[in-house]
Structures are given as C-alpha cells and as structure tokens.
Amino acid sequence: MERTGDLKRTTKKENSFVKTDFYKELEKEKSIIESQLVFSLYANTNYYYDYELRLEDFDSSMWRFYYRMLKEMVEDRKLRKMDAVSVSAYVSTKNEKFQDLYKKCGSYETIEKGMNIVEDTNVESYFSELQRYKTLLRLTKAGFPIEKNWKTYQSMDLETLNEVLEGLVAEAFVDTQLGNDKVEDMFSDIDEMLKKSDEGEAKGLPIGSRLLDGIQNGLALGNITMVAANSGVGKTFLTTMLHIRSSIRNGEPVLIIANEEERSRYLQGLLAAYINSYHPEAEFNKSRFLNGGFSDEEWDLLNEARDWYDSKVEEGMINFVNMNEFSMAKTIRLIKKYARLYDIKYFILDTLKLDNDTYSRVNDNSWLQLQQNMVKLYNVIKPSNLNVHIWVTAQMTKTNRRSRYLDQSMIGMAKNVTDVVSSLMLIRMASLSEKTGDKALKVIGRDHHQHLLDEDKDYMIVFWDKNRQGKTNRQAVLEVDRGLNTIRDVGLTQIDNDLE
Structure with missing residues (x-):
C-alpha cells in the first residue's frame, strides 16, 4: 500500500509540470526530427531493424501514428517498399477510425512528400538527434538549467552533454565527504582495518x-x-x-x-x-x-x-x-x-x-x-x-x-x-x-x-x-x-x- 501511495504522489507531481515556452520549442524541434527519422525509414525500410525505437519515443501523435503504421507493415506484412498501392492495401484492412485518422494526417500524400524531401542516408544523424532531444526534454522537466545554458548545450552531442553534466554534478560534491581526493590521517581507523583483514574482507x-x-x-x-x-x-x-x-x-x-x-x-x-x-x-x-x-x-x-x-x-x-x-x-x-x-x-x-x-x-x-x-x-x-x-x-x-x-x-x-x-x-x-x-x-x-x-x-x-x-x-x-x-x-x- 505504501508503494502505491508513493506512485500516486509521484504521478501527481509529474502531472503538475507546466510546459514553458522553451520546453514547447524543444518539443517542436523534436517533432521535426521525428518526421525526418520516420520518413527515412519509409524511404529505405532496410534501416528499420538497425534502430531500436518504441512508440513512446515519439511525442508527436502524428509521427507516432506513421511509425506505428510502418512497424505493422514491415513486421507483420513483411513489406519492403512503401509505395502507394502497398500502403493503401494495408490501410484498407484497418477499421474506420484508423482510416479517418490516416486521412486526417494527409494520407499517402504526406508519406510521399516526406520521402522525397528527406535524405535517408542521414538516418543515423536523425536517430542520434531524437535521443538528444528526448534527453533534453527529460532534463528540462527534471529542473536542470538547460534553458539557462542553452547556448552552451545547444550544439553538444549526447555523449558530450552527458560528460558535461556529470562533471557539474561531481564538481558540486567537491569538498564533501564524497570527494575523490580526501586527505586522511594515515593511521586513523587502524583497528577497523585489522578487523576487516581478520575477517578476510580484503580478499573479496x-x-x-x-x-x-x-x-x-x-x-x-x-x-x-x-x-x-x-x-x-x-x-x-x-x-x-x-x-x-x-x-x-x-x-x-x-x-x-x-x-x-x-x-x-x-x-x-x-x-x-x-x-x-x-x-x-x-x-x-x-x-x-x-x-x-x-x-x-x-x-x-x-x-x-x-x-x-x-x-x-x-x-x-x-x-x-x-x-x-x-x-x-x-x-x-x-x-x-x-x-x-x-x-x-x-x-x-x-x-x-x-x-x-x-x-x-x-x-x-x-x-x-x-x-x-x-x-x-x-x-x-x-x-x-x-x-x-x-x-x-x-x-x-x-x-x-x-x-x-x-x-x-x-x-x-x-x-x-x-x-x-x-x-x-x-x-x-x-x-x-x-x-x-x-x-x-x-x-x-x-x-x-x-x-x-x-x-x-x-x-x-x-x-x-x-x-x-x-x-x-x-x-x-x-x-x-x-x-x-x-x-x-x-x-x-x-x-x-x-x-x-
């Protein structure tokens, strides 16, 4: 019961987050990356199995919908080429609600335009950018000063961003008991050392x-x-x-x-x-x-x-x-x-x-x-x-x-x-x-x-x-x-x- 209560409190706190203009701008940028990645996979389905993606990775309902379509067509229908005939045949098997949503999103015309515009050879870059924006949104939501230091973080790849933020956290703990370079008296706790040695703890x-x-x-x-x-x-x-x-x-x-x-x-x-x-x-x-x-x-x-x-x-x-x-x-x-x-x-x-x-x-x-x-x-x-x-x-x-x-x-x-x-x-x-x-x-x-x-x-x-x-x-x-x-x-x- 205590675990359930904790979960409810956490959920309430998460729901209380108010999206700032900066957060909305990050979402907008991520939506563009999502569209580029999805259209790259439509243009060349050989890339589909190269990247581990989940529906939850897409914040935009539109690109989540198109990725879900792709997932079903590639995994269930074994389609390799996303032409108008193949996609239309797939859509025709779905229920009325699905077909209405497909039309609302622009039907095959949206897919065709996207495949013509996107450079599918850049799929690796699109995937990396999706991971980066996903992380930036999480950090912003968690209260990290991403907006304040946006000029610094904007051009960083995910690896560099991770190293910089890890460094900031480590720096915050300098001079505390968790510090890595703590100066100690050589002979302090000698009795504890002998006790641990006697118990064989040092052996591992x-x-x-x-x-x-x-x-x-x-x-x-x-x-x-x-x-x-x-x-x-x-x-x-x-x-x-x-x-x-x-x-x-x-x-x-x-x-x-x-x-x-x-x-x-x-x-x-x-x-x-x-x-x-x-x-x-x-x-x-x-x-x-x-x-x-x-x-x-x-x-x-x-x-x-x-x-x-x-x-x-x-x-x-x-x-x-x-x-x-x-x-x-x-x-x-x-x-x-x-x-x-x-x-x-x-x-x-x-x-x-x-x-x-x-x-x-x-x-x-x-x-x-x-x-x-x-x-x-x-x-x-x-x-x-x-x-x-x-x-x-x-x-x-x-x-x-x-x-x-x-x-x-x-x-x-x-x-x-x-x-x-x-x-x-x-x-x-x-x-x-x-x-x-x-x-x-x-x-x-x-x-x-x-x-x-x-x-x-x-x-x-x-x-x-x-x-x-x-x-x-x-x-x-x-x-x-x-x-x-x-x-x-x-x-x-x-x-x-x-x-x-």
Whole structure:
C-alpha cells in the first residue's frame, strides 16, 4: 500500500509540470526530427531493424501514428517498399477510425512528400538527434538549467552533454565527504582495518577455483583482473565456470557487460555445468542446444537445472547487458549506475575492445586509445572512487599461438593496458607433448604428489604475469571439457621462461 501511495504522489507531481515556452520549442524541434527519422525509414525500410525505437519515443501523435503504421507493415506484412498501392492495401484492412485518422494526417500524400524531401542516408544523424532531444526534454522537466545554458548545450552531442553534466554534478560534491581526493590521517581507523583483514574482507569474492584462489587470493575490490587468451581458447568459458558460478554460490550480485556472446550462450553454459556436475553420467554436451530435439530424459535434466538456478539466483543478482556497439564511456556509465543505484561490487567485461567508432579509422594510435580507456576504467573502480572489482577478458595476438611461456608481451602493442591491472592471467591449452613423454609437465596436486596428465583430456594452463595479491612464478593446470562445461583443479607446475 505504501508503494502505491508513493506512485500516486509521484504521478501527481509529474502531472503538475507546466510546459514553458522553451520546453514547447524543444518539443517542436523534436517533432521535426521525428518526421525526418520516420520518413527515412519509409524511404529505405532496410534501416528499420538497425534502430531500436518504441512508440513512446515519439511525442508527436502524428509521427507516432506513421511509425506505428510502418512497424505493422514491415513486421507483420513483411513489406519492403512503401509505395502507394502497398500502403493503401494495408490501410484498407484497418477499421474506420484508423482510416479517418490516416486521412486526417494527409494520407499517402504526406508519406510521399516526406520521402522525397528527406535524405535517408542521414538516418543515423536523425536517430542520434531524437535521443538528444528526448534527453533534453527529460532534463528540462527534471529542473536542470538547460534553458539557462542553452547556448552552451545547444550544439553538444549526447555523449558530450552527458560528460558535461556529470562533471557539474561531481564538481558540486567537491569538498564533501564524497570527494575523490580526501586527505586522511594515515593511521586513523587502524583497528577497523585489522578487523576487516581478520575477517578476510580484503580478499573479496573467491575466483571459483581453490587452485587459482591459492595463488591470486580472490577478486579484491578496487582492482582489475584481466584474463587473456587467444580466440577460441575459452575466455567466456572460464568467466562462466569461475566468476559467474562463484557469484551464484556466494549470493554476490554481478553485472556482465558482453559484446561478443549472447545471453543465451551464458545460460546454456550454466545449465550444462549444473547437469554434468550433479549428473556426470548424463554427459550433456552444449551442442545439444544447437541440435535440439531434446529427449524426455534431457528435458528432466534441463528442468531440474532451471529450477535449481531459480531457487539460488534472486532477481537482480546476475545482470546482463549485450553492448551492440562497444564504447568504454558506455561501460563506465553502466558501472557507475549499477554501483551507485544497486550497490553492485562485481563487474565483468567480456571482451575488451577498441571503441566501435575507432574500428573505422584504425591507425597507429588506436592502441593508445585502448590504454587510455583502461586508465579511465581503473580511475572509476579504484578504492578511492567506487571501490568495485571488474573482471576483463582480452585477446592475445595471433602471432603468439605457439608460445610456450605467456607474459604481457603476448597482448601485442596494447600491452600497456596492463599497467592498471592488479592481476593478469594468461591462458593457453596444454600441448600433447606436455601431457606425455619426456617433456610432460610435472604437476603437483594439493596432496603434494605428482599427477600425470591424460593425453585424451584437455587442460588449460594459467600463467600470472602480474599478481599484486600473490606469486607469479607458478602456473596452474586445470582439466576442462568445453563441451560438457566441466572444470577441475589438477595442480601447480613450473614452466621456465626460456623464450621458446
């Protein structure tokens, strides 16, 4: 009942907003942008699926009406060309009220004129402007001094506007307890520090493997853990099997920011991991999600796995966003939002890339941007700011596929991205010669005995080039099955850095 009351009060407050002349002018400008965007989509329906639009994005009832028509004709009727005959045929199937509204809006003549006037190749610009005006209207309604500083804000794109306003808010909190550069007495709260250390709070979330935790000592807050490997080795596999499953086991919320794999792939991996952990005889391979046609026994296993996750994972614990166009600025905004609003302490970025707009102009300085982006990322997550942890996956250069010993030079020209990383794990698969024969690895298990590797099984070798929380002179060996989604600690080994 209390929530309902709050909602009613909020609604009343929103309804009390009085539109100023400035606000009405913004609406008028936005209406023009809406018409340009709608006519661009009519002129070239190939653009329709390129932009995520909702009817609520249109303030003008007229352009909302025309967009709704387009949506139905493209999605339901599968029309690709908006000519007079096709549109008229569609309208003729609608009720009388709809047809009257269509005539009131100018019928096909309005569409035809619009398509002839608009430059549909500018559709990206129209879409961006729609987002900008939508934001400006919201800010004005919320009481931000947009009108007062209109000369400054008028020519800013959405990205710049966001940065400027974020800067103003940060500046307002300078010299307060939220300030980033607070001067403190070195030995103040020493007892509290010792108490937290005794309780293991500094260790952070367990990685999810006793073997790896024994070397790195968890995922400490205020730090970046980077996991690097060649394409196809299993960065997402490790992320799912270690970090995500550890978050679930420990009830620790996490936000996964992905730009390669779809959400369904992570879910499939988690379901397969459960089935093969609790029912190893089932040997449920992830390829079954591709082939389909589940048997009754498989359905029983899948339903059991689903029910288990439903019981363990509360709403809002495992959050996922698929970033269609990657940018570090958007990544940082997501981290700030979820850390501040939802108190999330752990984040996953799978995979680190150049900003999308950099791909089209790749040059000798592109990797410099990547390094600068990592510095920006660290400045946000470090202990004196948000104090959160981020797990970042990265790709090694293809030239290092045959390297025996892995270090940060394997990341190529972008190796300086590791300057701000607290732990750098580099992963490769064990070769056949390392499993059997004279060159077989000496792997020491937790029982302090040497363990032989099975030539028919797959093993990952984990190297640490940086580890602020532990040693780097030993490598961990994990037995993995990337089809069944199983992982098992084997032991530690030592591979010489002989520059092979």
